Amino acid sequence: MSEKKLLTSKPELNFWQIWNMCFGFLGIQFGFALQNSNVSRIFQTLGADYGNMAILWVAAPITGLIVQPIIGYLSDNTWNKFGRRRPYFLIGAIAASLSLFIMPNSPTLWMAAGMLWIMDASINISMEPFRAFVGDMLPKKQRATGYAMQSFFIGVGAVVASSLPWIMTNWFNVSNVASPGELPDSVKFAFYAGGIVFLLAVLWTVYSTKEYSPEQLKAFEQYQQQTATIEQSPRSTSAFFKGGIAWLLFGAVVTSIIAFNIERLDKNLFILSGGFIFFGICQLIAGLLIQKGKNQHGFAQVMIDLFAMPQTMKQLALVQFFSWFPFFAMWTYTTAAITAHHYASSDVTSKAYNEGADWVGVLFSTYNLTSIIAAICIPLIVKQFNLRIAHMINLFLGGAGFISFIFIKDPTFLVIAMIGVGFAWASILSIPYAILANALPADKMGLYMGIFNFFIVLPQILAASILGFLITKVFDNQPIYALVVGGVSMLIAGVLTLRVREPE
Template sequence: MSKDTPMSWAAIWNMSFGFLGIQFGWGLQMANMSAIYQYLGADESQIPLLWLAAPVTGFLVQPVIGYFSDRTWTRLGRRRPYFLVGAILASLALIAMPNSPSLWVAAGLLWILDASVNVSMEPFRAFVGDLLPARQRKVGFAMQSLLIGLGAVLSSSLPWLLTNVFGVASGDPAGGRIPAAVHISFYVGAAVFFSAVLYTILTTREHPPKNMAAFEAEKAATRGMGAMFTSIFKGIASMPPIMRRLAVVQFFTWLGLFCMWIYFAPAIARGIFGGEPGSLEYQKGVEWGGVCFSTYNGVAFVFAFALLGLARRFSARSVHLVCLTVGGLGLLATGMWTTPNGLLVSMVGVGIAWASILSMPYAMLANVIPGERMGFYMGVFNFFIVLPQILAATLLGPIVGSLFGGAAMPAVVTGGVALLVAAAAVLTVPATAGEVIAEPAGAGGH
């Protein structure tokens, strides 16, 4: 099948299914790592620095994996070898994480886990650009968003479900003991991660380079670390103008998200449940934080169905502008709630934004970057995801400790402000970004 031939809904589902597993592992990490660190003795001011492994790993790994995957062709294809290696390593890290004997072992395992997730995840973004014609890319990224939402719903709520529905003993998390529900959740996550990625590998074939001799010649001419770094620096300097404007949007978007991910669980465990690390009240707050994360991911899953239709009727820019605004307002509202259920209202807004964040920026980007460098530019684009995370990880701790008096909730609210700034930055992106102005004769829907 030619790359220009429209793919069926079933084929798009198959090629995207691995993202369910990737997000299952990622969701466990987002919802539980701050709590794991605190179970092992960390306080709020240390948490951002302990999270620093994740963005630094992404900063280093993503462009390198994108660069090499553009230049790979094996019997397994171009991107699929990276899917497989990343899935194996990430699954092993998920199994090891809840068995961490100390704080620094957990931090080291997060480094390994995040690197492995990036090895699988980054080529998946390029996969859509490789296999789908331009007019279907918004649908392809929206399908990824749908499966990401489903995986995150299941993973974020799993510890709460195990404790409150299936009767897994909570235990006493004091003294550095990570609860049994967290152990089981991470083991399940390892199995789901590997199985979902393997499903995509077995059900989706890739297109070989049109001119294999030219492909091999270019690969030989750019062999070596020096050529790789030269190519990366030149690629960054020659980013398309739309990509530069989207970079600003991404920067403030992910700054807001990282504020939420780092501090949401500690904020509600202390501020709403009145617990201290090691107490059952604190554990209940952390578990409710997982429910909240499951809620916004559930909303993202449901809203992704709407995105499939909205992507056909409205520009990607318009959709993203509205969704980011709704998400920013929702995150701002977290500071006004005094009961756990009120937080779920805020999570509806965050979920709408999250569905768009996972799809619309990539849809706007995919049609303005050269196909033969799809993996590389997708990796470079993620610089503007990890840079704000590094900024948050290095500065949020001192800010929370000195400016906010140790309270975590103001950091979460700051994330809402960042999302609104990102929404304003969308207005600088051309309205036609990501759109196919003239479709080939005979092109039809599905």
């Protein structure tokens, strides 16, 4: 291939090149899976009250909300001898690996809480540039394959890492018991193994995959006439001030209503009203920066681009919002739902409850294992239809799976429902990013991928805020309805997919 060809046309990569560039995601998912499956155990061991667990669940997505757009903006504007995205892969991997070693040895609750924030921030530093990396490295027709490969590694990492404490106990005879206030060695060694895998997997991608320079990427876009453009004018200073004041006042009113009716409402609703206030403050800060002529300030740029999203991204944002709400509902309420609805027990000391709780672990493994298979099937479905229709089909499968939980009586057959959920999960982690990457300007790929994360975090915050209220006040303390609400939300996401304007 001639030098001119290399500089003007982004070449297709072979299977192993795509494998290498996505392999780091295996390590990233090891970190997330260990965090998600063990953080409650760590906090409870150190004396956390179970009633505060919702706040702990929200801490992680809020960290991503803050970190991802910052890292996206920085990686868009970085180029040194290590590359554009790879420096952030490496920095995040080193920090996350150290955090994974420290977290299970936290002596106090406050230290463990601090380590959770540090660990989640570190994982996000590595993860966000990986999303933009696929858009940088692959031509448009291979991006669905690239993101599906990431989904494959997410599934593998989730299955293995979530099982690591069990593997340590049953395969390597590591102790699964410990003194009060301490974690067993099985959990500690699982975190140590996760830290090593995280670093080595990311190092493999850093070593094996070389990046295109910003100049090459610009040449690719211009030569192939694929340059995406921002379709609307930047938001004015006055609009930021007006919007900021409106959201601030709205949040204050909602907070007052919750405070005066706290006995009839739920304290977690303060998370929602606090989010309104926070969004208002962010707009006011952006307005002040722009007024002072600091439009290129990183924070101002994030806020400006948030309101200037390409039309395809706005349409996908709604799809993502309704797609992620069900998963937070599932992660939070499946155990309570299955044990109460299918095993007729809410007594945590009963045999029926613990049998149901154990079966939930099997169901979670089922959807993660299914996502591995689905990640292999998704490129084939896309070829048969297109990105948009393939995503709609998978979301409908997931929505039907969630809703079927209330109708299936024999818990054994819930495995079938989880197969649908697994296809939706793999699709959510791949197809929206493939569509989005094709609609974004190359010089802002990282920033917009970070902003896109808002629409993953916001539904999780909303779910943490309102699901408790809905279950206790509307659905008569029947947590199975959290999964039904999630299923309806996913069906809505599937319908909204039809509105997405997929770039040619």
